[in-house]
Amino acid sequence: MTETITLSDAKVIIENQIEELARRNREPEWMTRIRYKALEAFEKAPLNDLVISEEELLHFIAKPEIEGIPENIESLDDLPPEMKALLDRLGINEVEQKYIAGLAVQTDTGVIYNEFLKEWEKKGLMVLPTEEAVRKYPDIVKQHFLKLFRADENKLTAYHTAVWNGGIFLYVKEGLKVPFPLHLFFLIQESALAQAPHIIMIAEKNTEFHLIEGCTAPILVKHSLHLDMTEAYLHDGAKVQLTVLQNWPEYVHTRPMTRAKIGKGARFINTTVGLGTGRSNIANPKYWVDENGYVELNGIILGQKDWFVDLGGEMYLQGERAAGINASKAVIMDESTVITRGVIRAEAPKTKGHISCDALLMSDRAVMETYPGLVSKVDDAELSHEAAIGKIRDEELFYLMSRGLDEEKATQLIVKGFLEPMLRDIPMEFLVEIRKIIELAVSGGM
Amino acid sequence: MLKVENLHVSVEGKPILKGLTLAVNSGEFHVIMGPNGSGKSTLALTIAGHPKYSVEGGRILFDDEDITALGPHERARRGIMLAFQHPPEVEGVRIIEFLQQVLVETKGVDPVEAYDMIIKKAEELWFKEEDLHRHLNVGFSGGERKRLEILQALLIEPKLLILDEPDSGVDVDSLSVISRKIEELHQRGTAVLLITHYGRILGHLDREKLRAHVMKDGRIVKTGSGELVDRIENEGFGRIFEEVEG
Numbered sequence: 001m002t003e004t005i006t007l008s009d010a011k012v013i014i015e016n017q018i019e020e021l022a023r024r025n026r027e028p029e030w031m032t033r034i035r036y037k038a039l040e041a042f043e044k045a046p047l048n049d050l051v052i053s054e055e056e057l058l059h060f061i062a063k064p065e066i067e068g069i070p071e072n073i074e075s076l077d078d079l080p081p082e083m084k085a086l087l088d089r090l091g092i093n094e095v096e097q098k099y100i101a102g103l104a105v106q107t108d109t110g111v112i113y114n115e116f117l118k119e120w121e122k123k124g125l126m127v128l129p130t131e132e133a134v135r136k137y138p139d140i141v142k143q144h145f146l147k148l149f150r151a152d153e154n155k156l157t158a159y160h161t162a163v164w165n166g167g168i169f170l171y172v173k174e175g176l177k178v179p180f181p182l183h184l185f186f187l188i189q190e191s192a193l194a195q196a197p198h199i200i201m202i203a204e205k206n207t208e209f210h211l212i213e214g215c216t217a218p219i220l221v222k223h224s225l226h227l228d229m230t231e232a233y234l235h236d237g238a239k240v241q242l243t244v245l246q247n248w249p250e251y252v253h254t255r256p257m258t259r260a261k262i263g264k265g266a267r268f269i270n271t272t273v274g275l276g277t278g279r280s281n282i283a284n285p286k287y288w289v290d291e292n293g294y295v296e297l298n299g300i301i302l303g304q305k306d307w308f309v310d311l312g313g314e315m316y317l318q319g320e321r322a323a324g325i326n327a328s329k330a331v332i333m334d335e336s337t338v339i340t341r342g343v344i345r346a347e348a349p350k351t352k353g354h355i356s357c358d359a360l361l362m363s364d365r366a367v368m369e370t371y372p373g374l375v376s377k378v379d380d381a382e383l384s385h386e387a388a389i390g391k392i393r394d395e396e397l398f399y400l401m402s403r404g405l406d407e408e409k410a411t412q413l414i415v416k417g418f419l420e421p422m423l424r425d426i427p428m429e430f431l432v433e434i435r436k437i438i439e440l441a442v443s444g445g446m
Numbered sequence: 447m448l449k450v451e452n453l454h455v456s457v458e459g460k461p462i463l464k465g466l467t468l469a470v471n472s473g474e475f476h477v478i479m480g481p482n483g484s485g486k487s488t489l490a491l492t493i494a495g496h497p498k499y500s501v502e503g504g505r506i507l508f509d510d511e512d513i514t515a516l517g518p519h520e521r522a523r524r525g526i527m528l529a530f531q532h533p534p535e536v537e538g539v540r541i542i543e544f545l546q547q548v549l550v551e552t553k554g555v556d557p558v559e560a561y562d563m564i565i566k567k568a569e570e571l572w573f574k575e576e577d578l579h580r581h582l583n584v585g586f587s588g589g590e591r592k593r594l595e596i597l598q599a600l601l602i603e604p605k606l607l608i609l610d611e612p613d614s615g616v617d618v619d620s621l622s623v624i625s626r627k628i629e630e631l632h633q634r635g636t637a638v639l640l641i642t643h644y645g646r647i648l649g650h651l652d653r654e655k656l657r658a659h660v661m662k663d664g665r666i667v668k669t670g671s672g673e674l675v676d677r678i679e680n681e682g683f684g685r686i687f688e689e690v691e692g
């Protein structure tokens with residue numbers, strides 16, 4: 001880092017960005033005002049980041065792009081072959097492939113849908129870029145934008161709010177049950193567009209759907225700090241699964257911010273698969289669960305190289321008989337550090353919570369820390385936790401090898417077996433890729 | 447085929463095998479007996495290449511190649527298989543997937559074909575398809591583990607099968623299945639090195655055709671025909687040790 005960027009330099013830069021975004025998105029004034037308020041908050045808000053210093057943050061703001069990253073992607077033809085092959089398989093060009101029905105790809109210029117999604121739009125499934133939703137459905141967006149976060153919580157929430165762009169707005173009409181998983185890919189490269197997407201999910205009463213965000217191919221971005229924010233609203237009886245697949249390149253620091261409100265009798269299963277976690281990945285999603293509601297946070301973490309992963313998760317069990325599970329499985333290689341710190345707060349009678357953390361340490365230099373937090377404000381909550389940090393035992397490795405598998409293959413089998421229970425809800429098309437990535441990671445780490 | 451020459455082995459610094467010599471030719475059936483702790487499993491695990499058992503002296507030859515420094519998988523690929531006395535649990539690894547991969551990689555069998563082969567052989571050892579979707583040895587009883595070892599032997603069809611107490615902890619009916627399957631493999635040409643405390647596993651095998659060895663304190667102290675097995679079973683080791691020492 002050569003030149004010093006001051007807070008007021010950063011403010012000027014952000015201000016310009018806001019103006020640019022407002023113009024480009026033909027943004028209504030109320031949204032631009034939200035951005036400016038966030039900019040004000042940015043100045044005073046604390047940073048609270050374990051990895052990024054204020055100096056670095058200001059630097060990211062002044063110079064978000066990394067040098068030496070591949071050229072812009074103008075069309076799907078410019079994609080790296082492996083990613084294109086994946087998309088081909090998933091049916092972006094072959095809308096006839098019915099088994100992978102709902103697919104939307106967000107590019108620099110908008111969202112590309114397949115025919116299937118267009119059909120479902122008529123039934124009440126809306127998927128559109130958030131900035132378009134701001135123009136088209138201002139009332140709904142106003143009710144849901146930044147209602148689970150406050151811009152002034154810290155510098156990152158403030159910065160996100162000031163410069164958010166891209167992301168999708170997903171709305172599912174009351175009672176609609178979508179029988180196929182919806183796939184959403186982000187293929188955005190221009191940093192100003194890609195860095196801080198804002199995702200809003202609204203599941204009206206008694207809806208059901210499964211959204212799969214991201215893909216197993218490496219995410220192509222040019223920036224080095226990624227700040228996405230997801231706000232999910234599950235109304236009574238909604239059943240939603242959100243599976244996030246991430247394969248960040250190693251120069252990105254990611255700070256995914258996810259929060260969800262889970263209504264009476266609603267169920268939210270939130271699975272994150274961190275295949276490539278990036279230089280550092282810090283997340284502390286929060287969930288508020290009403291009566292008889294249920295939330296599950298499943299984290300799969302592959303720690304590699306010198307990466308730093310800190311996965312939290314706070315669950316507020318606010319309604320009677322609300323329940324929450326925070327389960328993570330981490331494979332920790334090389335010199336990486338993985339920390340898990342789930343917190344479950346029982347605030348209503350007969351609530352139940354469980355935290356489990358399993359880690360497989362693959363190297364003597366890898367570090368695992370786990371801090372389960374159970375807080376009960378009532379006397380009849382059932383809260384529990386378990387943690388197991390282990391290594392592959394010589395005995396099991398020898399046993400597999402004694403049947404003719406080399407050390408790498410034997411290790412891969414054990415690692416895949418360790419992660420398998422967490423991958424149960426992931427469609428087959430991804431599983432094949434995920435297994436391959438795990439295999440590669442394991443052999444690279446040996 | 448297998449030549450163990452003046453083998454000295456220690457575990458965690460403690461000498462266990464102290465100059466053991468043994469030769470098994472192709473098609474032969476050898477039995478090793480010896481008191482608890484005499485080093486039988488150590489010998490078996492050392493031949494299979496367990497990294498914890500360090501060879502301090504001597505060497506192991508297989509088909510005239512010195513395999514003393516080879517890894518366990520390399521020995522397996524040359525045709526050696528050990529059926530463990532205590533098969534370990536391997537959490538997360540499904541039997542069927544594991545065996546499929548073994549057959550695909552070591553024998554070049556097509557995966558679908560491998561699957562069918564495994565299911566079919568498993569039936570002969572009383573395993574149902576759903577059992578094979580369980581994790582390796584996890585929650586399996588002692589006797590089930592022994593049957594699973596034999597299933598693997600049937601699928602792998604090694605040149606040399608080392609069986610470390612395939613009969614311990616096994617009920618009467620399982621014992622007869624295991625005994626028959628070992629005989630079947632032997633008849634198809636597998637050389638066998640069987641470690642046991644009892645003669646029953648040998649079933650109807652012609653005692654004259656067996657080679658029996660008695661181990662004591664890390665060495666083979668007596669070798670003879672299969673009659674030796676029955677003698678030990680009747681008399682215990684005491685008399686034999688007196689004879690060899692006397």
Ligand SMILES: Nc1ncnc2c1ncn2[C@@H]1O[C@H](COP(=O)(O)OP(=O)(O)OP(=O)(O)O)[C@@H](O)[C@H]1O
Pocket residue numbers: 457458460462480481482483484485486487488489498531
């Ligand atoms: N990993 C180990 N660490 C320490 N000592 C060991 C280890 N493995 C074997 N030994 C010791 O080596 C000696 C021989 O053990 P081994 O298992 O080879 O005996 P065995 O003849 O197979 O006995 P059994 O009939 O009870 O199976 C024993 O004294 C045992 O305690």
Ligand SMILES: [Mg+2]
Pocket residue numbers: 486487488531610
């Ligand atoms: Mg033994």
